Amino acid sequence: MPSDRRNMAKATGRYMQEIRDIVKAGLSRRELLRMGLVSGSSGLLALYGMRHFKPYWGHAQLLANELELHSPPNTPFVDRLPIPQEVQQTQLNPRPTKAANTNAAEAARPDHQYWKDFGGSDTAPGFTGVQYEIFERAVEYDFYPDIDGVDPSTIWTFCDDPRQNPTGPLRINAYYGQPAVVRIHNNLPKQNNGFGINQTSTHLHNGHNASESDGDPTHFYDAGHFKDYHYPNVRAGFASTHPTSTLNKHTVRGDVRETMSFLWFHDHRFDFTAQNVYKGLVGLYTLFSDDIQLDTGDETTGLGLPSGAYDIPMVFADKVFDPTTGELFFDLFNIDGILGDKYTVNGKIQPYLYVERRKYRFRLLNGGPSRVYEFFLSNGKPFFQLSNDGNLLPRTLQRQSIRLGVAERVDVIVDFSNATKGDKIYLQNRLEQVDGRGPTGKIIAPTNIVEFRVGDAAQDNSKIPDTLLALPDRRPTVRSRRWDFGRSGGEWVINGELFDPDVIRAFPRQNTAELWTFTGGNGWQHPVHIHFEEFQILSRNGKAVPVDEIARKDMIRIGDSAVGTENTGEAQIFFQFRDFLGDYPMHCHNIVHEDHSMMVRFEIVP
Numbered sequence: 303m304p305s306d307r308r309n310m311a312k313a314t315g316r317y318m319q320e321i322r323d324i325v326k327a328g329l330s331r332r333e334l335l336r337m338g339l340v341s342g343s344s345g346l347l348a349l350y351g352m353r354h355f356k357p358y359w360g361h362a363q364l365l366a367n368e369l370e371l372h373s374p375p376n377t378p379f380v381d382r383l384p385i386p387q388e389v390q391q392t393q394l395n396p397r398p399t400k401a402a403n404t405n406a407a408e409a410a411r412p413d414h415q416y417w418k419d420f421g422g423s424d425t426a427p428g429f430t431g432v433q434y435e436i437f438e439r440a441v442e443y444d445f446y447p448d449i450d451g452v453d454p455s456t457i458w459t460f461c462d463d464p465r466q467n468p469t470g471p472l473r474i475n476a477y478y479g480q481p482a483v484v485r486i487h488n489n490l491p492k493q494n495n496g497f498g499i500n501q502t503s504t505h506l507h508n509g510h511n512a513s514e515s516d517g518d519p520t521h522f523y524d525a526g527h528f529k530d531y532h533y534p535n536v537r538a539g540f541a542s543t544h545p546t547s548t549l550n551k552h553t554v555r556g557d558v559r560e561t562m563s564f565l566w567f568h569d570h571r572f573d574f575t576a577q578n579v580y581k582g583l584v585g586l587y588t589l590f591s592d593d594i595q596l597d598t599g600d601e602t603t604g605l606g607l608p609s610g611a612y613d614i615p616m617v618f619a620d621k622v623f624d625p626t627t628g629e630l631f632f633d634l635f636n637i638d639g640i641l642g643d644k645y646t647v648n649g650k651i652q653p654y655l656y657v658e659r660r661k662y663r664f665r666l667l668n669g670g671p672s673r674v675y676e677f678f679l680s681n682g683k684p685f686f687q688l689s690n691d692g693n694l695l696p697r698t699l700q701r702q703s704i705r706l707g708v709a710e711r712v713d714v715i716v717d718f719s720n721a722t723k724g725d726k727i728y729l730q731n732r733l734e735q736v737d738g739r740g741p742t743g744k745i746i747a748p749t750n751i752v753e754f755r756v757g758d759a760a761q762d763n764s765k766i767p768d769t770l771l772a773l774p775d776r777r778p779t780v781r782s783r784r785w786d787f788g789r790s791g792g793e794w795v796i797n798g799e800l801f802d803p804d805v806i807r808a809f810p811r812q813n814t815a816e817l818w819t820f821t822g823g824n825g826w827q828h829p830v831h832i833h834f835e836e837f838q839i840l841s842r843n844g845k846a847v848p849v850d851e852i853a854r855k856d857m858i859r860i861g862d863s864a865v866g867t868e869n870t871g872e873a874q875i876f877f878q879f880r881d882f883l884g885d886y887p888m889h890c891h892n893i894v895h896e897d898h899s900m901m902v903r904f905e906i907v908p
Contacts, residue, residue: 314371314372314625315624315625315626318371318624318631321496321497321631321632321633321634321635322495322496322497324634371622371625371631371633371643372625372643373621373622373623373624373625373628373642373643373644374446374449374452374623374625374628375449376445376446376448376449376644376651376652377448377449378651378652378750378753379652379653379654379753380447380448380654381447381650381651381652381653381654382650382653382654382655382656383614383616383647383648383650383653383654383655383752384469384470384471384648384649384650384653385470385614385648386470386471386472386473386586386614386615386648387462387468387469387470387471387472387473388472388473388474388475389434389436389462389472389473389474390434390462391432391433391434392433392434392435393427393433394429394433394435394483394485394530397426397427397428397429398422398428398429398433398483398485398530398532399424399428399530400413400414400417400418400422400424401413402530403530407526407527407528408527408528408529408530409523409524409527409528409529410523411514411521411529412513412514412884413514414512414514414515414530414532415512415513415514415882415883415884416512416534416541416882417532419534420481420532420534420535420536421481421482421483421534422481422532429483431480431481431482431483432476432480432481432482432483433482433483433484433485434462434474434482434483434484434485435462435484435485435487436460436461436462436472436484436485436486436487436585437460437461437462437463437464437486437487437489438458438459438460438461438486438487438488438489438490438502438569438583439458439459439461439464439489439490440456440457440458440490440491440495441456441457441458441459441461441467441468442454442455442456442467443455443456443457443459443467443582443649445621445623445628445630445644445646445650445651446623446628446651449628451628452623452627452628453627453628453629455495455623455628455629455630456495456630457581457582457630458490458498458578458581458582458583459471459582459583460472460486460567460583460584460585464487464489469649470648470649470650471584471585471586471615471617471648471649472585472586473585473586473587473588473615474585474586474587474588475588475590475599476533476535476587476588476589476590477535477589477590477591477592477593477599478535478536478537478554478561478589478590478591478592478593478594479535479536479554479593480535481532481533481534481535481536482532482533482535483530483531483532483533484530484531484533485528485529485530485531486502486504486528486529486531487527487528488500488501488502488523488524488525488526488527488528489525489526490502490525491525492525495629496629496631496632497577497580497581497632497634498574498577498578498581498632499571499574499577499578500524500525501522501523501524501525501571501574502522502523502569502571502578502583503517503518503519503520503521503522503523503569503570503571504517504529504531504567504568504569504570504583505517505518505519505567505568505569505570505833506531506533506565506566506567506587507565507566507567507568507692507709507831507856508562508564508565508566508691508692508693508836508856509533509565509587510534510536510537510538510560510562510834510835510881510882511531511532511533511534511882512532512534512882512883512884513882513883513884513885513886513906514532514884515531515532515533516833516834516884516886517531517567517570518570518833518885518886518887518903519570519571519572519575519803519887519889519901520572520803520885520903522570522571522572535589536555536556537554537555537556537557537558537560537561538556538557538560538835538836538878538880538881539556539557539560539880539881540555540556540881541813541880541881542812542813542880542881543557543777543813543880544556544557544560547559549594549595549596550594550595550596552593552594552595554593554594557774558594558596558771559771559772559773559774560774560836560854561591561594561596561597561693561694561771562589562692562693562836563588563589563590563591563597563689563692563693563694563713564586564588564589564615564665564667564689564691564692564711564713565586565587565588565589565692566584566585566586566587566617566667566711567584567585567586567587568583568584568585568669569583572801572803572897572901573897573899574897575893575896575897576632576640576670576671576893576894576896576897577632577897579669579670579671579893580619580621580632580640580670580671580893581630581632582649584617584619584669586615586617586665586667588613588615588665589692591604592604596694596771597694599613601763601764601765602763605765605767605770606763606764606765606767607663607688607715607764607765607767608660608661608662608663608715608762608764609663609764612660612661612662612663612764613662613663613665614655614662614663614664614665615648615664615665615666615667616647616648616664616665616666616667616752617647617648617649617667617669618645618646618647618666618667618668618669618675618706618751619642619646619669619670619671620641620642620643620644620645620646620673621642621644621646621651622640622642622643622644623644636738636894637792637793637794637894637895637898638672638737638738638739638894639671639672639737639738639739639740639892639894639895640671640672640738640894641672641673641735641736641737641738642673645731645749645751647751647752652750652751652752652753653752653753654752654753654754654755655752655753655754655755656755656757657718657754657755657756657757658718658756658757658758658759658760659718659719659720659721659723659756659757659758659759659760660717660718660719660759660760660761660762660764661715661716661717661718661719661762661764661766662715662716662717662718663688663713663714663715663764664713664714664715664716665711665712665713666704666706666711666712666713666714667709667710667711668706668707668708668709668710668711669708669709670708670709670891670892670893671708671892671893671894672708672738672892672893672894673708673735674705674706674707674708674733674735674740674741674827674829674859674862675704675705675706675731675733676703676704676705676706676731676732676733676741676745677703677704677705677706677729677730677731678702678703678729678730678732678748679716679727679728679729679730680727680728680729680730680748680750681721681725681727682702683716683717683727684700684701684702685700685701685702685703685704685714685715685716686698686699686700686701686714686715686716686717686766687699687700687701687704687712687713687714687850688712688713688714688715688770689711689712689713689770689853690710690711690712690850690851690853690854690855691710691711691712691836691853691854691855691856691857692711692836692856693771693836693853693854693855693856694713694770694771695770695771695850695852695853696769696770696771696772696773696852696853697768697769697770698715698766698767698768698769698770699849699850701714701850703732705733705862707827707829707857707859707862707891708829708891708892708893709829709831709857709891710829710857710859715764715766717766718754718756719759719762721756722756723756723757723758724756725754725755725756726753726754726755726756727753727754727756728748728750728751728752728753728754729750729751729752729754730748730749730750730751731748731749731751732745732746732747732748732749733745733746734746738892738894739825739826739827740826740827740861740862741827773838773852773853773854774838774854776815776838776876777815778815779814779815779816779817779876780811780814780815780816781816781817782816782817782818782819783808783816783817783818783819784797784818784819784821785797785818785819785820785821785888785902786798786820786821786822787820787821787822787823787828787830787860787890787900788822788824789826793898793899794890794895794896794898794899794900795899795900796888796900796901796902797902799902800899801889801899801900801901801902803903805903806885806903806904806905807902807903807904808902808904808905809904809905809906809907810879810904810905810906810907811879811906811907811908812879812880812881812882812883812906812907812908813879813880813881814878814879815876815877815878815879816877816878816879817840817874817875817876817877818837818874818875818877819872819873819874819875820858820860820872820873820874820875821860821871821872822860822861822871823860823861823871824861824871825861826861827859827860827861827862827892828859828860828861828890828892828895828900829857829858829859829860829890829891829892830857830858830859830860830888830889830890830891831856831857831888831889831890831891832856832877832886832888833886833887833888834879834882834886834906835877835878835879835880836854836855836856837854837855837856837858837875837876837877837878838853838854838855838875838876839851839853839855839858839873839874839875840874840875840876841873841874842872842873843871843872843873844872855875857891858873858875860873879906882906883906883907883908884905884906885903885904885905885906886903886904886905886906887901887902887903887904888901888902888903888904889901889902
């Protein structure tokens with residue numbers, strides 16, 4: 303290796319170790335920014351003059367993103383794709399209660415809203431709906447099983463057993479009409495092995511839930527406590543615009559056109575969301591609508607979508623590992639956006655999956671932290687797109703590629719019926735992205751992420767339906783708001799202000815609708831997420847939106863050149879505030895931006 307590369311490799315190793323030492327000292331990136339140790343647009347680290355760092359760095363400043371943060375090489379397609387493990391129902395002890403059971407170590411929270419309407423009782427058994435129990439734990443995890451001399455990494459993850467290590471992300475299969483309580487224990491250690499904090503708040507992303515069960519970034523709790531999250535599994539509008547509605551001759555509470563299908567849950571502790579999610583606190587929540595014979599989870603009924611073993615979620619997350627030890631690494635000083643050089647799917651680097659010659663439903667989730675993907679199939683076959691985010695589209699779209707920003711989801715059908723046994727087909731990313739700004743827009747040579755190994759033919763009762771679910775009607779809005787996503791003093795801001803956990807920035811009224819305008823970009827992409835209820839994108843720069851955005855969404859990419867307009871810096875959305883009261887956040891889901899400090903809180907008031 304040339305001497306300059308050896309020196310860079312040594313500098314990289316020292317840089318990684320220094321970050322771990324800073325984390326052990328208990329300093330967050332926000333504190334380091336305010337101390338003047340990090341500045342600029344690329345994670346600029348001002349180390350010169352600090353006695354502790356001077357032996358390692360003999361110059362005034364070092365751009366963190368110029369270091370060669372290269373992971374150890376891996377052999378692709380050695381690991382089988384982990385199939386998310388379904389969490390089994392249980393009977394919680396102590397029983398769930400409307401008020402926080404602080405005597406039993408439940409974290410403080412407001413009383414559950416609509417408790418008696420959705421499974422709750424003030425007397426035994428306390429809750430008659432479905433109950434689940436999950437434990438947040440530190441586990442040793444081997445990302446490089448076939449490479450000698452590479453150490454396992456300590457990750458934090460959701461487990462359904464306090465004694466066994468999971469093989470991949472957990473999955474809760476929920477059903478409309480069956481309210482649930484999910485008890486989440488924070489069993490994380492104080493020792494974080496370089497990054498993360500053992501305080502958590504679990505957000506069910508896309509869930510139409512009351513504030514106390516939303517997993518707000520400010521509603522975190524310490525290790526040694528648990529929290530009961532109450533998920534009514536009810537459609538929006540049940541308390542206001544749509545007490546009932548009917549589809550396929552079945553009448554249910556809420557607006558049937560607000561039916562959701564693919565949600566996920568993740569830690570959301572403010573200032574540390576990026577670290578804790580990167581470390582592994584991610585799970586899946588699939589929501590079926592057999593009560594209206596729509597997305598039933600049975601391919602012989604409803605829409606007839608591929609089901610059971612042929613319905614597979616995939617969580618994509620790119621990572622960086624220490625080039626010497628192979629330990630998972632998080633770049634504390636990069637506030638632009640972290641791009642890994644290793645692609646993991648359900649926790650494994652470039653896994654393979656045996657597929658039978660039939661149709662599959664793949665639920666694709668971009669778990670972040672900052673990369674945007676554009677997926678293709680190596681055999682040139684199309685995807686059949688069913689959804690955008692967690693919501694079925696009005697009709698199925700045939701797409702040659704799927705672009706996915708951070709936290710966005712799509713459900714697609716891939717048809718292997720005409721493949722040949724023994725074929726190897728690859729799910730590829732072909733979108734160029736070189737830094738945290740977002741993709742360049744160039745389609746480049748592919749990176750193979752998942753290898754599909756084609757096997758025998760199998761019985762297939764599934765269909766690719768033409769029509770799926772009509773969009774809800776829009777109603778008059780009562781006011782307009784404008785939100786600008788920008789940068790100030792090296793940190794990310796909304797309307798020129800940093801996130802303040804003690805400040806509420808808007809007070810929309812319960813059961814009203816508003817028109818929100820987003821501006822920003824300026825060369826940066828911000829995937830914006832609003833908690834609480836889905837919205838509809840009305841326009842981009844006054845022009846019609848592309849066909850895949852004619853949908854219900856909970857994510858919108860601001861500053862994305864893929865939407866077919868010459869300037870994507872402005873978008874208008876229609877957003878409602880039905881049913882529940884309380885505080886919720888809106889933020890950039892490039893979670894590095896979110897933590898520094900691109901987030902606001904709003905409160906729905908009577």
